[in-house]
Amino acid sequence: MAIPLHQMTRVGAYIVGQHLRGVKRYPLVLMLEPLFRCNLACAGCGKIDYPDPILNQRLSVAQCLEAVDECGAPMVVLAGGEPLLHREIEEVVEGIIARKKFVYLCTNALLLEKKIDQFKPNPYFAWTVHLDGDRQDHDRSVCLDGVYDRAVAALRLAKSRGFRVNINATLFDTAEPERMANFFDAVTEMGIDGITVSPGYAYERAPDQAHFLNRRRTKELFRDIFRRDPKRRWSFNQSSLFLDFLAGNQTYHCTPWGNPCRNYFGWQRPCYLLGEGYANSFKELMEETDWDSYGTGNYEKCADCMVHSGYEASAVIDTVKRPWKAAAVALRGIRTEGEMAPEIELGGQRPAQYVFSGHVEKAMARLKSA
Numbered sequence: 606m607a608i609p610l611h612q613m614t615r616v617g618a619y620i621v622g623q624h625l626r627g628v629k630r631y632p633l634v635l636m637l638e639p640l641f642r643c644n645l646a647c648a649g650c651g652k653i654d655y656p657d658p659i660l661n662q663r664l665s666v667a668q669c670l671e672a673v674d675e676c677g678a679p680m681v682v683l684a685g686g687e688p689l690l691h692r693e694i695e696e697v698v699e700g701i702i703a704r705k706k707f708v709y710l711c712t713n714a715l716l717l718e719k720k721i722d723q724f725k726p727n728p729y730f731a732w733t734v735h736l737d738g739d740r741q742d743h744d745r746s747v748c749l750d751g752v753y754d755r756a757v758a759a760l761r762l763a764k765s766r767g768f769r770v771n772i773n774a775t776l777f778d779t780a781e782p783e784r785m786a787n788f789f790d791a792v793t794e795m796g797i798d799g800i801t802v803s804p805g806y807a808y809e810r811a812p813d814q815a816h817f818l819n820r821r822r823t824k825e826l827f828r829d830i831f832r833r834d835p836k837r838r839w840s841f842n843q844s845s846l847f848l849d850f851l852a853g854n855q856t857y858h859c860t861p862w863g864n865p866c867r868n869y870f871g872w873q874r875p876c877y878l879l880g881e882g883y884a885n886s887f888k889e890l891m892e893e894t895d896w897d898s899y900g901t902g903n904y905e906k907c908a909d910c911m912v913h914s915g916y917e918a919s920a921v922i923d924t925v926k927r928p929w930k931a932a933a934v935a936l937r938g939i940r941t942e943g944e945m946a947p948e949i950e951l952g953g954q955r956p957a958q959y960v961f962s963g964h965v966e967k968a969m970a971r972l973k974s975a
């Protein structure tokens with residue numbers, strides 16, 4: 606089982622509690638970026654294009670744990686940048702575990718072997734190793750030969766030490782269904798605990814703008830991949846309805862507050878993928894963001910987004926409201942043939958605004974004066 610029972614139970618109880626209390630918007634997963642610095646420079650990454658003084662900034666352990674407390678989400682994803690470059694990342698992990706939150710440390714695994722002794726297996730902790738496909742696909746995705754082999758060696762080591770290990774695969778329009786299916790077979794053989802899969806978000810700052818998927822192509826690609834697993838051997842750590850959404854069988858609007866993002870700039874508006882502004886506190890983010898001005902159909906930059914950080918929460922909320930629907934998908938499997946669910950109309954979306962430079966200039970001025 607990709608998500609352990611005790612985790613499902615705790616997270617399920619949290620969601621039901623929110624619904625019983627009538628909370629309209631609540632976080633499910635805190636996306637915590639303690640730094641932007643990375644030891645890779647992937648073609649599809651829009652997270653690390655900052656001047657050095659910003660890349661040199663770190664959230665302190667106290668700031669990280671304050672964000673965890675402020676947000677209250679039952680799960681925390683440590684992302685970045687490369688979290689293992691943060692010198693006190695094990696203290697951040699320990700602090701999150703002490704709060705009985707589930708923590709996933711996302712890593713390209715290049716430093717995993719060196720740092721593994723600083724971590725201990727724990728039911729609240731899992732590694733999430735970035736692997737976008739087989740050796741050829743992954744090394745092309747991260748723009749460096751040899752990374753796949755090192756990541757696989759690291760994940761085998763982590764498994765041998767008793768850790769839970771997931772992989773996180775981001776798909777672009779270069780993905781070939783047969784090869785992806787073979788890759789999922791291969792990581793399943795390796796004994797990984799779960800697969801997180803998502804189409805890449807078309808980051809405006811990513812060096813390669815040519816290979817992001819549009820929505821139609823995303824759905825066709827996932828149908829082509831899922832139909833290659835008739836025996837359902839692959840263990841995804843995502844909800845059945847989110848996978849069904851990827852295959853074009855659900856019309857969902859995103860839930861950007863489901864995976865709020867805290868990084869050096871503050872609480873990112875509106876979501877993990879888009880940095881259109883920053884709030885000083887989680888409360889301010891939740892209460893003062895104009896949520897209706899974002900999402901597919903509302904904003905041009907959201908037109909092609911089907912990313913898990915935006916839509917997994919939508920699928921999970923649907924699961925809680927209509928468990929029979931999720932159960933039906935889980936039982937019969939994901940439909941990979943037939944008509945797709947209606948697509949969201951894009952005619953009324955507002956045009957994109959380009960605000961990145963303004964945030965960077967302000968931060969640079971702040972750093973200079975400090």
Ligand code: SF4
Pocket residue numbers: 859860861875876877878879899900901906907908910911912914915916
């Ligand atoms: S569609 Fe939603 S999750 Fe995706 S970029 Fe837009 S606001 Fe963020």
